[in-house]
Amino acid sequence: MRVIALEEHFLFQDLVERIPESARLARGFPPGPGLGPDRELSDLGAARIADMDRAGISMQILSSFGPGPDLLDGAEARALAREINDRLAAAIAKHPDRLGGFAHLPLRNPQDAADEFRRAVRDLKFCGAIVNGTTDDRFLDDQRFAPVLAMAEELGVPIYLHPHLPPESVRKAYFDRLPGTTGFQLSGPGWGWHSETALHILRMVLAGTFDRHPKLKMIVGHMGEGLPAMLMRCDQVFRAETAHLSRSVSQTVLDHVSITTSGLFTLPPFEVALAVFGADRIMFSVDYPYAPNQVGRRFLDALKLPQVDLEKLCHGNAERVLNLATAEA
16 A cells, blocks of 8 residues: 655755754754754665665655744755755656645745745656744744735645744743753654644634635644644533634634644554544655654554545545655655
8 A cells, every 4th residue: 555654854964054053942943954864864865765665665755844934034044945845856857656745934034935835846746835834933823924824815725834942032931950961852743832832733723714704725734733632621611712713613623734643653643533534634755764664563563443434544545635746656
């Protein structure tokens, strides 16, 4: 069966090094060019494909997690986003049946970001765009980002909302004064970035962003970033506060958001996600190389699902949401 993984990462270390270290440190990145296993992140060729083959993964949709063009302004941001996207497209062109990509955008200037979004999808044939958390301490519900959201609607492609390190004020208030690196991990994969991504989606709901952009499609990873467990609670709490919205909180999320399994490979969170989001809104992902392909595949193989739902999870939903070709790989 074809297996598509959507939250799979790379990093062009030399391009990251163009970003001043002061900007990287201010965003919360540790010293150095990026985060994570450098060898696996930098390889978009034979070694990556071989690892996919060992795990029976047909296709990865690639995105960069690390310092990016959203840390820069003006011409520098435009140039960096364009080079990341062009270089990614060149790597995909060598393995077009195995790799796809999400566009990286100069989000501090939303009109520049919208223009690059259009180019990346129409000219480079990318599947959508990646947004890593907040930009300049602002969420996508801010009206300044309307050109980017409108472009996603025009192109008919999703935005993958990926977690990011928290702004400095949040880091100091919530995650400082803990032993060793535990505060950093708590702010990120240990808890913080999952709750912030869920908060990001809920802000978009409550601000009316999805009513203003009725065709907008979003994706979040990590089994829904906690949203499946909390949607009914949100409906209960906000029932009297949402007269300005066309739908309940839960219905808005279910109408606009798909989720992936990235990095969470135990059954309880999957069962909750399946019960709340349904088989049509969940897609397989690994979170490579932060999670091993083989671990993700073992989880997938252990699931007891009807064949029709397994096919949706493995490839059918991704093909539909990302407008991918449906031929078996």
